[in-house]
Amino acid sequence: MTKHPLKMTKVALENLFQKPATVPYPAVRKPVYAATRGRIAIEEAKCILCLICDKKCPTGAIKVDRPGKTWAIDRLLCIQCGYCVEVCPKKCLGMENLYSPPVSAKAMDVVNVPFTPPPPKPKPPPASATPAATPAPEAGKE
Amino acid sequence: MANRTVIPFGPQHPVLPEPIHLDLVIEDEHVVEAIPSFGFIHRGLEKLAEKRDFTEFTFVAERICGICSYIHGMGYCQAIESVMGLEIPERAKWLRTMWAELSRMHSHMMWLGLLGDAFGFENLFMAFWRVREGLLDIIEETSGGRVIFGAAKVGGIRRDVPDDLLARIPAQLAKIEAEMRPITDVFRDDFSVRQRLCGVGVLSQKDAYDLGAVGPVLRGSGVAVDTRLEGYAAYDRVQVEPIVESDGDCWARAMVRIREVYQSFEILKQVLPNVPAGPVDMKVTGAPNGEFFARLEQPRGEVIYYVKGSGKKQLDRFRVRTPTFANIPPLLKMLQGCQLADVPVIVLTIDPCISCAER
Amino acid sequence: MNLTHAILAALLYIVAAPVLAGLLAGVDRIISARMQARIGPPLLQPFYDLFKLFQKERIAVNKTGHFFLLGYLLFTIIAGVEFFIGGDLLIVIFALALGSVFFVLGAFAAGSPYSHIGAERELIQLMASEPMLILSAMGFYVATGSFQVHDIWSRPDLLIVILPGMFAGLVYVLTIKLRKSPFDLATSHHAHQEIVKGITTEFSGPYLAVIELAHWYETILLLGFLYLFFAPWPWLAVLALAAVYFLEILADNTNARLYWQWVLRSSWIFTAVAGAGNLVVLYYLSRGGTP
Ligand code: SF4
Ligand code: SF4
Numbered sequence: 001m002t003k004h005p006l007k008m009t010k011v012a013l014e015n016l017f018q019k020p021a022t023v024p025y026p027a028v029r030k031p032v033y034a035a036t037r038g039r040i041a042i043e044e045a046k047c048i049l050c051l052i053c054d055k056k057c058p059t060g061a062i063k064v065d066r067p068g069k070t071w072a073i074d075r076l077l078c079i080q081c082g083y084c085v086e087v088c089p090k091k092c093l094g095m096e097n098l099y100s101p102p103v104s105a106k107a108m109d110v111v112n113v114p115f116t117p118p119p120p121k122p123k124p125p126p127a128s129a130t131p132a133a134t135p136a137p138e139a140g141k142e
Numbered sequence: 143m144a145n146r147t148v149i150p151f152g153p154q155h156p157v158l159p160e161p162i163h164l165d166l167v168i169e170d171e172h173v174v175e176a177i178p179s180f181g182f183i184h185r186g187l188e189k190l191a192e193k194r195d196f197t198e199f200t201f202v203a204e205r206i207c208g209i210c211s212y213i214h215g216m217g218y219c220q221a222i223e224s225v226m227g228l229e230i231p232e233r234a235k236w237l238r239t240m241w242a243e244l245s246r247m248h249s250h251m252m253w254l255g256l257l258g259d260a261f262g263f264e265n266l267f268m269a270f271w272r273v274r275e276g277l278l279d280i281i282e283e284t285s286g287g288r289v290i291f292g293a294a295k296v297g298g299i300r301r302d303v304p305d306d307l308l309a310r311i312p313a314q315l316a317k318i319e320a321e322m323r324p325i326t327d328v329f330r331d332d333f334s335v336r337q338r339l340c341g342v343g344v345l346s347q348k349d350a351y352d353l354g355a356v357g358p359v360l361r362g363s364g365v366a367v368d369t370r371l372e373g374y375a376a377y378d379r380v381q382v383e384p385i386v387e388s389d390g391d392c393w394a395r396a397m398v399r400i401r402e403v404y405q406s407f408e409i410l411k412q413v414l415p416n417v418p419a420g421p422v423d424m425k426v427t428g429a430p431n432g433e434f435f436a437r438l439e440q441p442r443g444e445v446i447y448y449v450k451g452s453g454k455k456q457l458d459r460f461r462v463r464t465p466t467f468a469n470i471p472p473l474l475k476m477l478q479g480c481q482l483a484d485v486p487v488i489v490l491t492i493d494p495c496i497s498c499a500e501r
Numbered sequence: 502m503n504l505t506h507a508i509l510a511a512l513l514y515i516v517a518a519p520v521l522a523g524l525l526a527g528v529d530r531i532i533s534a535r536m537q538a539r540i541g542p543p544l545l546q547p548f549y550d551l552f553k554l555f556q557k558e559r560i561a562v563n564k565t566g567h568f569f570l571l572g573y574l575l576f577t578i579i580a581g582v583e584f585f586i587g588g589d590l591l592i593v594i595f596a597l598a599l600g601s602v603f604f605v606l607g608a609f610a611a612g613s614p615y616s617h618i619g620a621e622r623e624l625i626q627l628m629a630s631e632p633m634l635i636l637s638a639m640g641f642y643v644a645t646g647s648f649q650v651h652d653i654w655s656r657p658d659l660l661i662v663i664l665p666g667m668f669a670g671l672v673y674v675l676t677i678k679l680r681k682s683p684f685d686l687a688t689s690h691h692a693h694q695e696i697v698k699g700i701t702t703e704f705s706g707p708y709l710a711v712i713e714l715a716h717w718y719e720t721i722l723l724l725g726f727l728y729l730f731f732a733p734w735p736w737l738a739v740l741a742l743a744a745v746y747f748l749e750i751l752a753d754n755t756n757a758r759l760y761w762q763w764v765l766r767s768s769w770i771f772t773a774v775a776g777a778g779n780l781v782v783l784y785y786l787s788r789g790g791t792p
Contacts, residue, residue, distance in 0.1 A: 007328045008755035012265055012536040021272045021538040033279075035301065037286040058194070058201045081201045081292050082300075149614045171618070171761070262682050262758025268537035334683050334757040482618065483760055 032097045037080040039100040042071055044113045046092035053084035053093060063108065069115070072108040075100045146174065151485060153182040160496040164489070168482055176477040176485075178470060180500060187501040191460030196222060196430055196451065197296050199460070204294055206462060207498040209252060210440045212245040212285075214462070214498075215294030220374060221436035221447040222296045231424060232376075234298035236417040239376040241284070241291055241299075242438075243406040243413065248277045248289070249441035250399045250406075251322075253493050254329065257396060260486040261338040269325045276318040280311055298423025305419075312414055319407050326400045339393035343476035343488035346390055355472040356465045357443020358402070359492050362395035364388040369439035380412045392484075395491040402441075429455050440465050442493045464498040507586040514585040514721070515578060522717030523547045529750055536754040551713055557706030562611040569607030570708055574715040576600030581722040587651025590638045597634075597722065600715065601627055604700065611703035619699025625761050626684070629768040630674040634726075636776040640667040641729065643783050654732040661730040661741075663786075666779025668730050671723075672745050673771045677764065678723055680716075681753035684764050 023030065032038070040062075049071070054064040061077035062084060064070070085093045147168050153161035161182035167175040187206060191199050204215035216238050223230060251274040258266030278288045284303045285291035293299050329335055345355065350363035360367055361384060368384035370377045385401045387394035430451030438445050443465030450459040469492040476488050526547040534541025543549075561567060580596035583589065601623065608620035638648060644663055645653050653660070661668055677684040701712055724742055731738035 006333070006755065007324065007331055008263075008265060009751065011269060011324050011328065012751060012754045015538040016532070016535045018538065020535060020540045021275070022540050024540060033283040033286075035284065035286040036282055037292065056198065058198055079201070079205070079290075080287070082286075083198070083201065086300075147614055147617075149618070258757070262685060263756065264533075264682075265537050265754040266757075268539065272538055332755075332757075334759060337759055337763065338757045481760065483758070 034097060036097040037082060038096040038098045039075065040073055040078060040080075040084060041094050041096050042111055043092040043094070044071065044111050045115075046090045047071055047113045048090055048115050049113055050089060052087050052089060056087045057084050069113050070110050071113050072110040074106065074108050075103070076106055145169070149482065151176075151489075160494050162489075162494065162496040164477075164485075166477075166482070166485060171482040173477055173480050173482060173485060176474050178474065180496075182500075183497045184500045185497070188460050188462070191449075191457045193456060195455045196457050197426065199457070200294050200296060201292070203462075204290060204292065206464070206501060207495050208289060209249045209495065210245055210442060210498075211289060212241050212291040212294065213438055213440050213445065215291070216242060216375070217436050217438040217445055217447045217462075218449070218460075219294050219296045220438070221434045221449045222430055222451075224434040224436060225430040225432045225449060225451060226296075226426070226428065228297055228424065228426065230298050231421045232418045233302075233420045234422045235376045236413055237299055237303060237422065238294075239380070240303075240410060240413050240417070241281075241293060242375065243409050244277060244281050244284075245291070246439075246441045247403050247406045248274050248281065249493075250403045251277065253399060253441075253490070254326075254396065254403075257487065257490050258335075260490045261335070263335065266325065266328060266335075269328075273318060273321045273325065276314065276321070280314055283307060284311075295423055297426040298421070300423070302422045303417075305417075308414055308417055312411065315407060315410060319404070322403070326403075329396055329400060336393065338484075338487060339396060340389075340391060342392045342484050343480055343491060344389070344391045345472055345476050347388075349475055350390065350472060353471040353475060354468050355443075356468045357440065357493075358395050358398040359443065359469050359472055361386050362398045362491075363390035367444075369437050369444045372437060374436075374438060376413065376416075379416075380409050382409065392487055392491045399441075399493075429453050430457065433459075442466060442495060443469065462498075462501060464495065464501070466492065466495045466499040469494070470499070510586045511582040514581050518581060518721040519714055519717045522720045523551070525720065525746065526717070529746070532747070532750050533754055536750070547713075551710050554710035554713070555707050559707055560705045562613070562703045566607040566610035566703065567708055569603045569610060570704065570711050570715075572603035573600045573607065574711050574718070576603060577715045577718045577722070581718050581725075584650055584722055584725055587649060587654070590641060590648045590650055590653070593650070593722070594631075594634045594638055597719065598627065598631055600719075604712070604715070608700040608703065613703050615702040616700060619702060622761055623700045625765055626677050629684075629765045630677045632769065633670045633674040633772040633776050636772060636780065637664075637667045637671055637726070640664050640776070640780055640783065643780060643787065650729070653729050657733055659731060659733055659737075663783060664730060664779055666775040666782075668727070670772055670776035670779075671727060672748070673768060673775070675723055675727070675745070676749055676752060677768065679720065679749055681749050683752070683756040683759040684768075685753075685758055 049064055049066050049069065051064050051066065053062045057078075058081060059077045059079055061074045061079075063072045063074075065072070080095070082095050085095050149166040149168055151164040151166050153163045163179045163182065165177040165179070166173050167177070187202060190202055194202065200215055200218060203218035204211045206214040251270050255267040255270030255274070258264070258270065281291060282288050284307060285293040285301060287293075293301050345359065345363045347364045350360050351365055355363065355365075356367075364386055366384040366386045368382065370382045371384070382405070385398050385405060387397050387401075430449065431453040433448065433450035436447045436449075438447075445465055446461075446463040448459070448461040448463075449457055451457045473489065473492045473494075476491075477485065480488055524544065524547075527542075527544040530546060531541040531544065576596050577600040580593045580600060583596060584593045605620045605623050605627075608616045608623070641653050641660070641664070642648055644660055645656055647653060701709060704712060724746075727742055727745060728738050731741055
């Protein structure tokens with residue numbers, strides 16, 4: 001290996017005559033991988049408003065509102081850990097490989113969930129009558 | 143007798159994006175003394191461990207640091223697994239080793255760039271960061287994250303890496319290694335770089351040992367200590383030699399890191415073809431009951447995790463001693479008598495990560 | 502050169518110098534970026550920056566500093582005007598030095614240690630660069646028998662042939678004046694330095710714009726200095742200046758920032774060897790020719 005003190009000159013001149021390594025960002029984007037962690041998406045039709053993702057999210061980014069029938073996420077709080085995806089019992093959450101677009105204000109992304117939760121207290125009044133083994137999702141009465 | 147001036151250095155300083163504050167007592171441009179103050183970014187992480195489920199705390203542990211994130215997560219999981227007596231699957235061990243080395247490489251390359259930046263060599267900074275991008279691509283493709291891998295999990299790893307991907311990595315690494323040679327040569331040979339690094343911030347072997355330096359700072363002063371030799375994950379089955387330089391100056395510390403990057407290439411050459419097939423995680427039931435100290439080698443040096451549980455989902459106590467914390471006393475020693483222009487360079491040679499140190 | 506010509510030349514300098522220097526800075530940034538394998542900013546970025554700085558809020562640490570800054574701009578322009586109307590080279594050099602001293606005083610006016618150290622380093626840089634500038638004036642005098650820029654540039658012979666050492670010395674000093682690595686001690690075009698932004702730390706918004714503007718005037722003036730060596734052959738001059746500027750960019754991109762001691766020592770040694778050596782040789786040659 002030759003030892004000379006001006007090695008950087010060679011690197012700089014080579015760079016000068018090569019295509020730059022950077023891309024003009026908003027116009028050209030770097031390819032993402034299948035595994036890239038991006039925004040959390042929900043298939044609202046499958047969600048049963050079970051609140052597990054709300055409880056497990058390490059940053060409290062997800063807020064599930066059972067009476068209001070909404071699932072909401074604060075994209076700026078989400079750290080893309082993917083834990084909600086792992087714990088969701090209905091597998092209705094997924095992680096896309098694109099980042100959420102930039103925003104200029106904090107806001108919750110609110111999704112209306114069609115699922116109607118079963119009435120809040122079917123059990124307490126009759127102690128053992130109507131066991132109601134797993135109420136069918138759509139069969140709630142209002 | 144020259145006038146003494148106090149120059150505040152940090153907690154917000156363009157050359158040191160780390161919230162540490164040093165009061166530099168200088169005479170002309172010579173530093174007589176450096177007085178540190180801390181606590182600008184204490185995050186209460188350790189207390190949080192008492193509130194969170196121990197499995198969920200992995201996410202927090204990974205975010206102790208934004209650069210050596212993976213090894214933090216891995217160290218935490220290792221400590222918990224030891225308490226619970228879990229023997230994680232082999233494939234997980236090997237993949238952990240792979241990620242740990244990738245993490246070390248990208249951290250060192252980031253650091254080499256930052257060092258170039260600290261002595262006003264912008265092109266060197268750009269060069270290292272450009273090459274590092276290739277590593278980040280590999281990391282992103284395997285784990286999904288660029289610097290926060292999010293792949294650690296108590297009982298294994300969270301994402302398996304497909305075998306065809308594993309087979310592709312060696313070629314990518316070879317390309318990165320080839321791109322790296324010319325710019326690490328600059329570090330070794332360039333006149334102005336040597337002017338700024340050789341003989342600057344010398345830490346004698348004895349001082350390094352006595353003041354409790356760890357990692358490249360310790361090895362740069364000629365002490366052969368490398369926690370990877372403990373043989374955690376799959377390190378007991380790969381060839382690791384501590385990289386030692388004897389000069390104890392900034393140049394020696396840079397050389398240790400450069401050689402460690404090349405060493406990591408070698409380690410990965412041993413790891414990648416040997417990743418066994420099989421599951422990558424195991425079911426974890428119960429809760430940690432007992433205590434454990436885990437020691438791992440971070441890019442910045444030896445890190446220690448202490449966990450104590452009493453059969454609850456939440457830990458009783460979590461403690462992490464990051465390498466930067468151990469390297470602050472040696473840093474203060476190195477700073478004595480240096481020139482003002484050397485301060486950023488010397489501070490950087492311990493590869494400070496103050497937010498990790500303050501947790 | 503008569504009065505109307507002089508006024509025209511002065512006006513031309515005042516208007517065209519910032520435009521030229523701004524474009525040059527734009528080219529500089531693009532080439533620097535390419536050397537770092539980046540795409541780099543658009544060509545007109547320096548102007549965008551300048552206009553943006555002018556629009557920013559005025560925050561003053563010490564108002565005196567601003568007065569000094571205007572002195573910096575004024576005397577730099579005076580130096581340039583004196584040069585481009587073909588005036589006295591010595592006045593040019595001293596007006597330029599005076600401008601820099603005003604800049605230093607402006608930085609000293611604020612109480613910040615970064616600004617003070619930057620100012621001290623700027624003084625050191627002045628000490629490093631001034632001898633070469635003065636020596637080059639002497640070189641021109643010995644070679645042409647006049648300190649008048651007008652006389653120097655209307656000579657038919659190529660001065661680079663007899664003053665190569667002077668030229669080399671000036672190019673060396675230009676690196677200091679352009680604030681390029683390895684000599685970007687007092688402040689740097691890049692953000693990361695141990696003394697923050699050094700001499701400019703305590704200025705903000707429009708005042709930074711004034712500093713940039715003065716720097717641009719200075720750049721054009723210094724390039725004018727180098728032009729004198731090739732005055733009879735303008736196309737050669739342009740080529741040579743482009744080459745010199747390219748070398749400055751290359752040096753900036755292939756060097757670390759060095760210590761002030763090294764800068765001072767090396768530039769004095771270089772001045773002594775290249776500048777003074779050239780002068781001595783020239784002196785003997787002219788003595789040898791005349792008796
Ligand atoms: S998204 Fe999944 S975890 Fe969250 S409330 Fe709906 S079903 Fe439950
Ligand atoms: S990815 Fe993690 S942080 Fe984001 S919403 Fe899901 S659990 Fe919460």
